[in-house]
Amino acid sequence: MFFELIGNKPLLNATVAFLLSQLIKFLFSLCEGQKKEIHEFFGTGGMPSSHSATVSALSTTIGITTGWGSVSFAISCVFSSIVIYDAATLRRAAGNNAHQINEITSKISEKWDSLPLKLKTSLGHSIPEVAAGIALGTTLAVLSFWL
Secondary structure, eight states: OHHHHHTOHHHHHHHHHHHHHHHHHHHHHHHTTOOOOGGGGGOSSSSSOHHHHHHHHHHHHHHHHHOTTSHHHHHHHHHHHHHHHIIIIIHHHHHHHHHHHHHHHHHHHHHHTOOOOOOOOOOSOOHHHHHHHHHHHHHHHHHHHHO
16 A cells, blocks of 8 residues: 555655645745744745645646546646635735734733734745746656656
């Protein structure tokens, strides 16, 4: 069973795309001088979008292996579109809302002399972050057939 999983190229490429995009994101934040903990390696938001990289690698690999007109590729494209749309819109809006809530609770906590609520604000992705994730995942999937 383990060897079947390792031999599953769509799953392998999607996993590698996720891990590579998270590593790139983590290294970018370190280069920008942000102090990071190792558990933040799996955090959300940032450049490139690991959601977009993962589903793009998955869809591209399925397209190459089963054919661009296959039912599997169609299902994967629909799934990928939903994930990418969600990362760039809904989750980004939730992050913006969290930012506003943090500002409000900070002002309230100053008045009442209490600790402010700190919600995570880096939830979604900008269009460039999504585009970089798509490019990374697609490139990785294509290269996996040449190497």
